[in-house]
Amino acid sequence: MEITTHDVFLVIDVQRDFCPGGALPVPSGDEVVPIINQIAQRFEHVVLTQDWHPKHHLSFASSHPGKASLHVVEASYGEQTLWPDHCVQGSAGAEFHPSLDIPHAELILRKGFRREIDSYSAFQENDRRTKTGLAGYLRERGITRVFLAGLAYDYCVRFSAMDTKAAGFEAVVIENACRAIALGNSIEETMNDFRRSGVQQIYFKL
Ligand code: VGL
Ligand code: ZN
Numbered sequence: 001m002e003i004t005t006h007d008v009f010l011v012i013d014v015q016r017d018f019c020p021g022g023a024l025p026v027p028s029g030d031e032v033v034p035i036i037n038q039i040a041q042r043f044e045h046v047v048l049t050q051d052w053h054p055k056h057h058l059s060f061a062s063s064h065p066g067k068a069s070l071h072v073v074e075a076s077y078g079e080q081t082l083w084p085d086h087c088v089q090g091s092a093g094a095e096f097h098p099s100l101d102i103p104h105a106e107l108i109l110r111k112g113f114r115r116e117i118d119s120y121s122a123f124q125e126n127d128r129r130t131k132t133g134l135a136g137y138l139r140e141r142g143i144t145r146v147f148l149a150g151l152a153y154d155y156c157v158r159f160s161a162m163d164t165k166a167a168g169f170e171a172v173v174i175e176n177a178c179r180a181i182a183l184g185n186s187i188e189e190t191m192n193d194f195r196r197s198g199v200q201q202i203y204f205k206l
Contacts, residue, residue: 001202008143009043010122010164011036012150012157013051014100017086017093019151024086026152026179033099035177036149038206040102045143047134048102049122051087051156052094052110059118060085070183077127080118081183089113109134120156123163135167145170149177149204154186161199171199 014036016022019029040046053059061069061082069084087094111119111132119125123134138146146164148157148171157178164171173194180187194201 001204003042003044003147005044006142006144007043008045008047008138008141008146009040010146010148010150010160011040011046011048011100011102011105012122012148012160013049013087013152014097014150015051015087015093016095016097017051019097022086023084023093026181029151029179030097030099032150032177032179033097035204035206037099037101039147039149039174039177039204040105043147045141046102046105047107047109047122047138048096048100048105049109049111049150049156049160050094050096051112052089053087053112054089054115055085056115057085057088057112057118058116059083059112075116075118075126077117077129080126087112107137121159121163122156123160123167135169138169143169145172147172147174149174151179153178153180154183154190155181158190158193162193162197165197165199173199173201174204175201176203 018026056063071082072079117125146169161171
């Protein structure tokens with residue numbers, strides 16, 4: 001696969017809290033770090049996202065007395081899954097994995113910073129209305145194709161890939177550089193979404 005100056009590598013939420021030992025660990029989440037480091041070297045343009053919640057964020061089960069993690073509540077914008085407190089702004093858990101090594105990354109996009117709205121996608125928040133500005137940034141920079149990898153495959157990678165396509169860019173998910181939370185049928189549903197909407201799925205040979 002030929003990578004050009006019109007491609008960007010969008011690295012989703014490779015943070016301590018999503019790795020083993022963190023607050024919301026994705027099984028084997030840390031395995032993506034060396035793979036992503038290598039892939040990033042092949043790209044001129046790299047953007048990192050960072051889940052970045054205020055204390056008492058609406059997506060935290062602790063903000064809903066009597067409700068446990070993984071329960072679904074009705075937010076103003078519809079269903080919202082509850083999670084353990086994670087990626088709190090300025091906390092150690094919100095830091096990138098210490099072995100993530102992509103010094104040439106051009107932008108760190110923080111998301112989920114509004115207390116009342118969660119944001120799985122790097123492009124728009126879970127209300128499906130509030131934009132992050134990423135589509136405009138990429139378009140102004142002449143980007144036409146977005147390669148995605150990171151954590152978690154079935155949440156933030158999934159929503160970011162779907163919105164990449166919806167925003168008019170080509171979307172390519174690097175399957176071997178993602179790990180999933182795997183709740184119910186979430187992995188199968190993710191793959192079905194990708195197939196239906198023309199999100200490409202590849203294995204990146206290192
Ligand atoms: C994520 C759940 C809550 C993710 C972020 O990065 O996939 N999942 N916040
Ligand atoms: Zn989050």
